[in-house]
Amino acid sequence: MPPAKRTYHLSISTEALDADPELLGIISAAGVTDVWIAGFLYGHWYFSLEKIRPWRERIEKHGMAAHVINVSLGHPGDSLGSSSGQVPLAPPRHWKMAVLPDGHKYCGTSLHDPATAENCEAMRQIQAAGVKRVFLDDDFRLARSPGMIGGCFCPEHKKAFLQRTGYGETQWSELLEAVGRRQLTPVLRAWVEYTCHQLTACFRAQQKAAPHVQLGTMAMYFGAEKAGIRLTDYADVPARVGETMFSDNEFGRLKGKTDELFSVLFHRRFIRPELAYSETTAYPANRLSARNMAAKLVISTISDVRNTMYMSGLTAFPREHWRTLAPAMKRHAKLHATLAGHAPQGPLKHYWGESSRYVGDDNPYSLFLALGVPFEIRGTPAADGFTFLSDADARTVEQFGSVGTRFVARPQSGLFGGIRPMPESLAELFALKRELAPQLERTPYVEGEIPVVCAWYPTAQAVLLWNPTEQPQELTLRHGSLRRSVRIDGLDVALLEGIG
Numbered sequence: 001m002p003p004a005k006r007t008y009h010l011s012i013s014t015e016a017l018d019a020d021p022e023l024l025g026i027i028s029a030a031g032v033t034d035v036w037i038a039g040f041l042y043g044h045w046y047f048s049l050e051k052i053r054p055w056r057e058r059i060e061k062h063g064m065a066a067h068v069i070n071v072s073l074g075h076p077g078d079s080l081g082s083s084s085g086q087v088p089l090a091p092p093r094h095w096k097m098a099v100l101p102d103g104h105k106y107c108g109t110s111l112h113d114p115a116t117a118e119n120c121e122a123m124r125q126i127q128a129a130g131v132k133r134v135f136l137d138d139d140f141r142l143a144r145s146p147g148m149i150g151g152c153f154c155p156e157h158k159k160a161f162l163q164r165t166g167y168g169e170t171q172w173s174e175l176l177e178a179v180g181r182r183q184l185t186p187v188l189r190a191w192v193e194y195t196c197h198q199l200t201a202c203f204r205a206q207q208k209a210a211p212h213v214q215l216g217t218m219a220m221y222f223g224a225e226k227a228g229i230r231l232t233d234y235a236d237v238p239a240r241v242g243e244t245m246f247s248d249n250e251f252g253r254l255k256g257k258t259d260e261l262f263s264v265l266f267h268r269r270f271i272r273p274e275l276a277y278s279e280t281t282a283y284p285a286n287r288l289s290a291r292n293m294a295a296k297l298v299i300s301t302i303s304d305v306r307n308t309m310y311m312s313g314l315t316a317f318p319r320e321h322w323r324t325l326a327p328a329m330k331r332h333a334k335l336h337a338t339l340a341g342h343a344p345q346g347p348l349k350h351y352w353g354e355s356s357r358y359v360g361d362d363n364p365y366s367l368f369l370a371l372g373v374p375f376e377i378r379g380t381p382a383a384d385g386f387t388f389l390s391d392a393d394a395r396t397v398e399q400f401g402s403v404g405t406r407f408v409a410r411p412q413s414g415l416f417g418g419i420r421p422m423p424e425s426l427a428e429l430f431a432l433k434r435e436l437a438p439q440l441e442r443t444p445y446v447e448g449e450i451p452v453v454c455a456w457y458p459t460a461q462a463v464l465l466w467n468p469t470e471q472p473q474e475l476t477l478r479h480g481s482l483r484r485s486v487r488i489d490g491l492d493v494a495l496l497e498g499i500g
């Protein structure tokens, strides 16, 4: 097997390249190897293949590969931030709008005829132009935003759903009620499956339309079945893990960082490391500092997402960012080579169950990731350690009975007796750490009560520490009788090796 390699990509528009023709030289020198140019936008060839062609040639002259990224269904509202203001914000009039359960309509993330046919035609043209790889943007989903139970509730989709399932008006009313209450009833499950079926069929049709193009998808922050994204359907294609926190306001918060890490770790259960791409987005383009953008590289290193893809809508983020990013990219490529293929292990369990995926609100219990105690990713509840549950999973985890792990969830009414209610706060979690510490003889962990992400890879005999605070921290890693002290700059990482 070839050695694992971290690669760096940039998704950008011809509009942004026109605005800064020197950018290609800058990114190539920084270590970017692939550039993805915005192409077909939800029914519009605003950036036509003729406009794209000369830029593809220039990208290749700079020693990089050129590919295309399509915004296939359209975002609800303006999520692209065109600097010219000329880019159409909505699909053309002959594309129908999506309908919410309450009857309200919105455009974008809506899948009706002829959206699939027109995307397929675009793929045929892209293939004919000699493009070999295409990504779909994260508007390729059927929910307006994260945390929503999606699908289109228009009369046409209602009729098709009732025909497919044999349900009638009674079950349709039950469905609307279950969506409102976020309750995973059989009819709601059938609805989510139906929505997934539509989105997967659209993806497969686009693959079939251009069989010589490798088509990839993008999962959206916590994207899963309730948004029509059946992750297992995309196991063999390139996929971008879901991130958000696109600005300093969002990423600057500790829970902003741990939520983002949680979403990426969740998606990596379904996406192979070499096919996994990050979302690494600044939006609006100038709202995420270079320092925070560099800090996002850590999340990919911890989760073994091999490919970083930078993005900032249709406008480029400030070119000065590359001065900070270039050395950080080299450093993470090196760190990643040590950790690639190894999975983090530890007594704290990351779990995102079916209820979260089908009916949850996408607010994970994630702060435990900054406790300085190692964690691991579980598809089913573990036999040991502490498992931190979302509100939705907490309501249904009783089905697993007593499997050994100790469940923790935010307090809510009706929690079953096997769950320890605990507000998601550092004070509560550090109290838990004090309780847990005497049992950590064989597990390396960081002493004290400063937020730090401690990812332990026993098969690599390595610990990666991430300081998520803005300030430098003096930290001590304890492993049995061994103690190692390390100073880590704000938002920076340290790799400690030789720790089995």
Ligand SMILES: [Zn+2]
Pocket: 097, 098, 099, 112, 152, 153, 154, 155, 156, 157
């Ligand atoms: Zn519809």
